[in-house]
Amino acid sequence: MSSQVTPPPDEAGGATPGADRRLDFHPGMEMRWEITRSTADTTGELFEATNWIGPEMPGPPLHVHPNADESYDVIEGALDICVDGKWRTLRAGESATAPAGVAHTLRNTTKEPVRLVNIHRPALRFESFFREMQGLIERGKIKHLPPKEPRSAIYVAMLFGKYPEEIRVVKPPSAVFKALAALGRALGFKLDH
Numbered sequence: 463m464s465s466q467v468t469p470p471p472d473e474a475g476g477a478t479p480g481a482d483r484r485l486d487f488h489p490g491m492e493m494r495w496e497i498t499r500s501t502a503d504t505t506g507e508l509f510e511a512t513n514w515i516g517p518e519m520p521g522p523p524l525h526v527h528p529n530a531d532e533s534y535d536v537i538e539g540a541l542d543i544c545v546d547g548k549w550r551t552l553r554a555g556e557s558a559t560a561p562a563g564v565a566h567t568l569r570n571t572t573k574e575p576v577r578l579v580n581i582h583r584p585a586l587r588f589e590s591f592f593r594e595m596q597g598l599i600e601r602g603k604i605k606h607l608p609p610k611e612p613r614s615a616i617y618v619a620m621l622f623g624k625y626p627e628e629i630r631v632v633k634p635p636s637a638v639f640k641a642l643a644a645l646g647r648a649l650g651f652k653l654d655h
Contacts, residue, residue, distance in 0.1 A: 487607070
């Protein structure tokens with residue numbers, strides 16, 4: 463199987479129906495999403511996306527969602543998740559939830575892609591957060607996730623700082639992210655164009 467994460471094929475020619483529902487996080491990370499139920503679709507009840515996660519993708523830093531649950535339902539492959547300090551592997555047909563305020567992360571340690579349904583409940587501003595992250599990657603402000611160079615780390619810290627009700631980093635410590643965000647503002651970094 464190819465190491466490329468491939469969502470469903472687009473229809474030939476022209477604009478793809480639902481293209482505004484596709485989030486491609488390349489080259490920053492080996493992940494693509496298709497929004498299946500947007501914040502608007504559910505009037506804020508939840509935000510849902512099918513995710514394609516590439517082989518050996520390290521995943522986000524350990525974090526919490528102070529005001530929302532996050533769930534994972536694996537469709538294909540094997541996904542490692544850590545909830546409240548306990549790692550486990552979810553396989554096709556298995557699911558797990560990280561309750562609001564509980565530290566969690568995920569990763570794909572296999573050589574095969576993983577496909578899963580990911581839900582944040584309630585939706586809050588998660589869709590905006592992920593769209594903004596995609597835009598920062600697209601514009602080259604974030605080159606890799608997790609960040610491997612200082613400039614990307616500053617932009618990631620600034621992005622997380624903009625959405626404190628949705629996501630807060632636990633490890634590295636939140637104070638590190640706050641200091642990086644402050645440094646970025648002092649240097650004149652901007653999240654928008």
